[in-house]
Amino acid sequence: DSIEAEIRRQRAEEIRYGIRDTWIDLRDVVEEKALTTLEGFNTRGRQTEILQRVEALVDDSQYHYETGRLVDQExxxxxxxxxxxxxLM
Known part of the structure; x- marks a missing residue:
């Protein structure tokens, strides 16, 4: 994967006046950083933590909805x- 990322990063096209347009896929940069550095490890851990918190909030919102529905029925x-x-009835 790292070799493919390097190939994509180095891919360049000549544009008029010698200006080069180089495409850098940011996903590859993040993946490389995440796999090779402590900072990247911390970033990946932080992303996992945020994802878990979002999932917990979604679960909580479903429980709150059900609780509200039960209170309304009651x-x-x-x-x-x-x-x-x-x-009256």
Whole structure:
């Protein structure tokens, strides 16, 4: 993978006046950094931590939605019971 990344990085096309347009795939740079340096390791660990926190928040939001739905249902049943108790139903 590292060789392919280097080939892609070195790929260049001549443009008028000798200006070279070189394409650098940032994903390759991040992958190389992540695999070869302590800083990259810390970055990958931080990304994993953020992903886990996002997943936890998504799970929490689903539980909060279900809790809210149950509270709403309970409120409806309570109102119906109250209406029945005073003879409105």
């Amino acid at each position: 409120a409806i049943v309570s109102r119906e019971a109250w209406a029945y108790s005073i003879g």
